[in-house]
Amino acid sequence: MRLAICGCSPGETRYLCKCIQQYCARTGCSAEIFPIYDMEQFWQGFGPGRYHGVLMGLGDTAGFLAARRIREQDAGCRLVVMDDTPRYAIQYLRIHAADFLLRPAEEDSLHRSFRRLMGMN
Structure with a gap:
């Protein structure tokens, strides 16, 4: 399973990646984690099937527009969003x-x- 992780800051991205790695180690699930620090770079490599899931912490209008773009380009990609409000x-x-x-x-x-x-609800 390929997961892209994009926090609102490099520190948050590293923290979320670490949390997912620890969770996977504890539960025995397998995930290939891709930290995203630059959304332009993300969009250059993004396409249908590239990631199984994206955890995004951009928030506000930029976050919503990015989430909508992900959904438009890959309807099967699971999307989890983190925001301040x-x-x-x-x-x-x-x-x-x-x-x-x-x-x-x-x-x-x-x-x-x-x-x-x-996908383990």
Whole structure:
């Protein structure tokens, strides 16, 4: 399973990648994790089937537009979104995001989202 992880900062991206790696080690699931630090680079390599799931923490308008673009280009890609406010939560659900996390996300919420990202609801 290929997962792209894009936090709102390099530090958040590294933290989320570490959390997913620890979760996978604990649960025995397998995931190839791709940290995303530059959305332009992400879009250059993105296409249908490239990733099974994307965990995105961009938030606000930029995050919603990126999520919508992902959905338009790859309807099968699981999408989990993390944001500081619930402002776009309903719109994320309308584009069939697997989950929405409100910062600061607690460990239980992250684990639930990881399961959804990996299709293990």
